[in-house]
Amino acid sequence: MITVVGSYNLDMTFKLNHFPIPGETVFAQEVRVGHGGKGSNQAVSASRLGARARFVGAVGNDANGKNAINFLSSEGVDTSCVRVKNAHTGSAYILLNGGGETMIVVNRGANYELTPEDLDGCLEGKVLLTQLEIREDVVKRALSGFSGIRILNPAPAELNDVxxxxxxxxxxxxxxEFQEISNSDDMSYGAQILLKRVKRAVIVTLGENGAIIYTKSKSVRIPTIKVNPVDTTGAGDVFNAALAVFLERDYDLETAVEKANIIASYSVTTYGALGPTWKEIKEKYPEIPLP
Known part of the structure; x- marks a missing residue:
């Protein structure tokens, strides 16, 4: 099982011809409302790839919170550790330009009400995946209390407790995020600084340029496929979910990153922050050997 500790947000996406500059008003060409939040995105994306996924997070005691739990359940995600708080459900406001680039503002809402105690009895499975859209003390409790593979997707890159x-x-x-956390523009040097704390590897995702895996002994660049992006929202979430899925299935790290790159690249060819299913990937790229 993959346990995802993180956020749920109601996403409101505004499709624009271009991003506004300060003082400029622009008209939205289209508005989409959907399910998001890095934790929810990752749990759902892992479930769509056939994993048993559990989401540990918080929603508000409002209609959006009820809809969130129903949605997660409909996607096959275990919601037994979703906590309902006396707060508004978190929300995200996404600006999407004509080139598929995004700018995002998040109102954490109930996500910030999740506490370390809310994790009691929930930290099970082979892989833990977490992010930084929830409180740092919750992230620390999740990582320190888990006995399997622990992945931190440091987004947004505001880490006070190193x-x-x-x-x-x-x-x-x-x-x-790498530059902000490592305090270095030199990727090799910064990775080695981070690896004084991080146990196994630092994987820097590079969008259309794939990813670089840094370990204490070497670095390896992993390429990806070329696509025509229409919406990059959630691409990192899809990558992390797929990485967790392949590691749970005992793939070596380089192979796991290679396949996660492919799935994340595919995800940006459609609108929305959620990842594809195996069926969708195989129909689009039958030549790619995916299980």
Whole structure:
């Protein structure tokens, strides 16, 4: 089982011709409302890839919270550890330009009400996946209390308690997050600084350029397929979910990253933050050997 500790947000996506500059008003070409939040995205994406996935998080005692639990259940995600708080369900406001790029503002709402005590009895499985859209003390409790493979997707990259990294096996920042956490523009140097705390590997995701795996002894660039992106929202979540799925299935790290790259690349060819199913991937890329 894959346990995902993280956030649920109601996503509101505004499709624009271009991002506004300060002081500019632009009109939305289209508005979409859907399910999001990095934790929820990752749990659902893992479930769609055939994993048993549990989501540990918090929603509000409002209609959006009820809809969130129903949605997660409909996707086959275990919701027994979703806590209902006396707060509004979290929300995210996503600006999407014509090139598929995004700008995102998050109102954490009930996500910030999740406590370390809420994790009691929930930290089971072979792989733990967590992020930084919830409180750091909750993230630390999740990582320190889990006995399997521990993946931290450091997004957003606001990490005040660096001791959290001592409990991480695999760290998965994108380029911007990597620079913010490592305090270095030199990727090789910064990775080695992080690996003084991170146990196994730092994987820097590079979008269309694939990813680089850094360990204490070497670095390996893993390419990906070329696609025409229409919406990059959630691509990192899909990558992390797929990585967790392949590691749970005992693939070596390089193969897991290679396949996660392919699935994340496919995900940006459609709208929305959630990952594809095996059927969708095989129909689109029958030549790619995926289980």
């Amino acid at each position: 001791e959290i990294l001592n409990y991480v096996d695999i760290l998965t920042p994108n380029e911007v």
